[in-house]
Amino acid sequence: MQLILISPPQDVPNEAGLAIELLDQGLSRFHVRKPAWSRAEVAAYLDSIPAHYHPQLVLHSHYSLATELGLGGVHLTAARRHQGTRPTLRPGQTLSTSFHTLAEIREHRRHYNYVFLSPIFDSLSKSDYPAAFALAEITATLGQLRHRAGYAPQVLALGGVDAARLPAVQQAGFVGAAVLGAVWQSPDPVAAFRELQSIIG
Template identity: 35%
Template sequence: MIVISNPTEIANEHQIIQALFEEGLELFHIRKPDASEEKLRCYIAAIDSKYHCKLVLHQQYNLVAEFQLERLHFSEKVRQTIPDNFQKLVPFLSTSVHTIADFNNLSERYDAAFISPIYPSISKTDYKPTQNLLEQTKERTNWKTKWIALGGISAENIAATLTQGFDDVALLGTIWNSTNPIQNFKKCQKIVHTYLP
């Protein structure tokens, strides 16, 4: 299971991140679109270095070498313009797509891809699906890249999502908009472990 950072700073954020890792969080995506390089440097430095191998960076890619990070994520827009040498910086690459056709056409270089929104977003007002992405899993032909559901994922719909053929889920709003993010994480994690080996 994956957790994506809240785009903006929130209270006790690093304590929550630490607790998520202690509870067995597999990957933490750092997506802070408005953060400067220095701000992001401080953000990463505040995360225990033993968990840096589980961090996935969404921007300020030059910080990869400084923190010896192993994972990058490219947005759909960035993926179309990124130089090849960036793809060789790390052993693990993920990206974002919004249609099954784009997913099926991804290079084998991508280990995982988010597709969104699956359900109406918890964190973004009025961000909802314009097509039934759950149904589109039947059209999947790309089996090299992990297929990750994003957008409106919560404890209430994880089971239905994973039984439709997704390889994993990514959580954002269900964690950061919660009054008890750790409890919510554990609840979701338990459901995921029921469906995924």
């Protein structure tokens, strides 16, 4: 089961240092989401992370930096997806996005290397972002897509995922989870990440 970490949208003290420590601890995919930051600010943030970790970083904005710095990929925002344009990627770089309905996954999943489905549980980082799905419905849909469509969709759970809810995410048929609040709202983000890691094995 894959565990992806998303950066907080705002700046966190020593965030880059914490990100490096998490990557040292085995974080395989780190999504850098800073919607209000300029290109220069995002570039400076990326430059503060050692280059050998760049293939594990995914950008949510300023996509040209992904090719310039050899990052792991880009994540299309809903606004960018609706524009109908795709960023230019190098071989091996991933393209991902976030969906909020199962119908979107059925229709568009083949266009992406992996997708987030949210919100699965009540969000930990947004007070007005309640769960929007029944887990049984998700399990049935993902199972149908795997067995009937001949394609296993790479769908990760997003929204309210914490250590206590990871087993339910696994049972629902997700290939992994994307987390934000469970790590960044903890007084010890590294310890929180380690706990999540220990659950997924």
